[in-house]
Amino acid sequence: MGVFAYRPAPIQVNYLGFPGTLGASYIDYILADRIVIPEDERQFYVEKVVYLPNSYQVKRFQASDRIISRHAR
Numbered sequence: 001m002g003v004f005a006y007r008p009a010p011i012q013v014n015y016l017g018f019p020g021t022l023g024a025s026y027i028d029y030i031l032a033d034r035i036v037i038p039e040d041e042r043q044f045y046v047e048k049v050v051y052l053p054n055s056y057q058v059k060r061f062q063a064s065d066r067i068i069s070r071h072a073r
Contacts, residue, residue, distance in 0.1 A: 021045040032056045
């Protein structure tokens with residue numbers, strides 16, 4: 001966070017880090033979805049909340065049904 005306080009970039013975004021507000025005026029935006037940050041809680045964030053559609057996770061994956069083992073077959 002110390003580096004971000006120097007504003008090394010003109011726009012600074014919190015994404016996939018801490019899902020709550022960082023409370024720092026030098027972080028401009030936080031990317032989330034409406035589950036992570038419900039709309040009625042935006043008022044508690046210093047950052048501007050940008051909602052991503054569906055999920056804030058870029059890659060969603062499905063668990064495999066395959067059984068994984070350390071034993072050689």
